[in-house]
Structures are given as structure tokens and as C-alpha cells.
Amino acid sequence: MGAAMAMRLIHPGCRLHVYDPNAEAVSRLVDAGAVAHASPRSVADAAAIVMACLPSEAACEAAIFGQDGVAAGNALQTYVEMSTIGPTAVSSIAQRLQRQHIATVDAPVSGGPAAARAGTLSIMLAGASHDIARAMPSLDRIAKTIHNLGDQPGQAQAMKLVNNIMLAANMAVASEALAMGAKAGLNADAMADVIRSSTGQSAAADILARFALPGSFDFGAHMSILAKDVELAITEASNLGVPARVLEQARRVWQTAMEEGRSQDDFTSIIKSVEERANVLVRGAPRRQPANQ
Secondary structure, three states, rough: OOHHHHHHOOOOOOOOOOOOOHHHHHHHHHHHEEEOOOOOHHHHHHEEEEEEEOHHHHHHHHHHHHHOOOHHOOOOEEEEOOOOHHHHHEEEEEEHHHOOOEEEEEEEEOOHHHHHHHHHHEEEEEHHHHHHHHHHHHHHHHHHEEEEEOOOHHHHHHHHHHHHHHHHOOOOOOOHHHHHHHOOOOOOHHHHHHHOOOOOOOHHHHHHHHHHOOOOOOOOOOOHHHHHHHHHHHHHHHOOOOOOOHHHHHHHHHHHHHHHOOOOOOOHHHHHHHHHHHHHOOOOOOOOOOOOO
């Protein structure tokens, strides 16, 4: 998603500076007009606003505070954290950057790769109003909906976890429900149609209907990402003294799929794990290709 968001920031009014250890990803951005750098610090030597969307807290820590991290950059004024790494991690990052007179905007995103390419993501924001205002022209180019959750970095991360654990739990139960229906003899597409017009409808069920039932499994997010968010949410719930019994049960479904070696599979493949244990296949009609393909 980071590359797709970066692509939308390449326009006549913005000179985009980029770094990624993946040379192929950088090459595509350079071909579109971006300026490549050899390290995160080099980017922060050139840009007053640095945005990062990374897969884990460890990756964020390395990009910010590691050798040649952005915190050592001479130009950096505002760091925009778009990764999902949890409230505790972002609060700590913000406090340490503040000591170096660098502001933090907490800005995790939701919507998936297709929305990133289209500029229709949802962004959850937290931070001081003047810091958010500084980043807003860039954020407006990649998001259709922007929610301001408060003035403390970490608040947007809390909201992102609320959203993602609902998705994770709903997707686990939707997979089991569809497997049960298929084993009872119901047609997969018929089930999807009924659910869309009934009280069982959810974003998770719709994602499975569009990306799993046709057999494509190409929403565009690895299973490890959502499994990581479940772990973050359980830790946060424990820290806050909130029972999370249902989420703990859903966690077992995701853990099982990970243990089966599916960490790099599309997260809609969660239904494959359920299918194997239920000895049933839940598939509808293949996705129709555009007429010109």
C-alpha cells in the first residue's frame, strides 16, 4: 500500500523523495518522477514531512531511530506514521521525536491496495492541529475520508485496532458460517446474495464474497498483517483491562492459519484454513473478466 500511496503524491506541486529497501518499488516511483534516496535519513535531509507505511513496529523503529534513520535528518519537521503498530508504540515514538523537536502525526489507513491506488482510503488522524494541517495537503491526495480522533498520537492507532479486530473476528466467523452453509448444500453465491440483503451483512463477508468465493484471493494484504493486528489488539485490551474473550477465540483461527504456513497468503485465504478443517470447499462462480481482456 505504501507504494500505491506514494504514487499519488507525485504531481507538479510536490517533489517526492523516497526510500525503500525494495529496489523494484523505488524504480517504479522514480520512473513516475520521484527522487530516490539511499537511506531514510537521506529522505529526511531533503523533506520537511516524512510519511511511512511499514509492516511492523520493528520496521518503524529501524526507519526512525536506527542507523541512518529519519530522526537524524536535517530537514524533518513532521513525521507521519501511517503504519498500524498500536497506541503504545506510536506514543513512544512521538515522545522521543518531540525531544528532537520533531512533531508526530498518527495516521493509520484503511481500505486496501485498490483504494490506495484510487486515492479513496480512509485515514484516522491524531496529533496537534497545526501538525495535521501541515500534512493535510498530502493526506487529501490519498484519502477520500479523514477522521480526526484527537490531539494525542496513539488515539488514531487505537481506532485502527478497533476497526481491524472487528474485521478479523467477523472474517473468522464468516468463514466458518460459509463453510457450514456449503456443507449443508447451499450454493456459495446464493449465500453471499442473501447475506448482503440480510442482517448478517458485514465488510468481512463482502470481502470474502468478492475475493475468496470466486477463487481469486487477491484483496492485496498478507495474512500476517491482520494476524499482527489481532495480537496488538489483545495486548492493548489487556493493558486497558478490557475482556476480549471473543477476540481470543478469533485469534485461534488466525493462529492456526499462520501455523499452516499461510502468513504470506492473501488474508482472504483464512477461509481455506477453515475449509480444510471442515472438509468442504466454498466457491462460487469465477470472477468475470472485462470484455477487452
